[in-house]
Amino acid sequence: MSETTKRKRAKSTFHGGLEGSLDSGAIAVLLMGLLAGLWALRAEGSCGILWAVFLWIVASVSRLVLRSLAENIRLQKKALGLPYSGKISEAKETVMYSCSECGAMLHSETRCDSCGRTVEGDA
Numbered sequence: 001m002s003e004t005t006k007r008k009r010a011k012s013t014f015h016g017g018l019e020g021s022l023d024s025g026a027i028a029v030l031l032m033g034l035l036a037g038l039w040a041l042r043a044e045g046s047c048g049i050l051w052a053v054f055l056w057i058v059a060s061v062s063r064l065v066l067r068s069l070a071e072n073i074r075l076q077k078k079a080l081g082l083p084y085s086g087k088i089s090e091a092k093e094t095v096m097y098s099c100s101e102c103g104a105m106l107h108s109e110t111r112c113d114s115c116g117r118t119v120e121g122d123a
């Protein structure tokens with residue numbers, strides 16, 4: 001019996017790419033904005049609060065813009081079948097149910113508040 005083994009590919013992740021750099025840049029912009037806001041608070045006292053809030057908002061929005069650029073690159077790379085780093089953001093789904101008999105929105109999982117019928121399980 002031989003004592004050798006073969007390596008098999010267990011998992012692979014991709015790093016870098018422009019989308020990764022944009023994510024890093026987004027974090028850097030956010031940190032700079034936070035620090036500048038704190039500096040404004042210290043330097044200007046109570047007047048600095050306005051500057052701080054302004055800087056924090058600008059930093060957050062800049063981060064969102066950079067992240068959306070990164071997501072755009074990821075989506076295009078995914079569509080072309082190219083490897084990309086990071087994750088594509090997922091939207092959260094909220095499902096509202098209505099009664100099939102009277103059409104009212106259901107607020108309970110067991111009973112319709114409007115017509116009083118018992119709700120059956122999903123077919």
Ligand SMILES: [Zn+2]
Nearest residue numbers: 099102112115
């Ligand atoms: Zn109903």
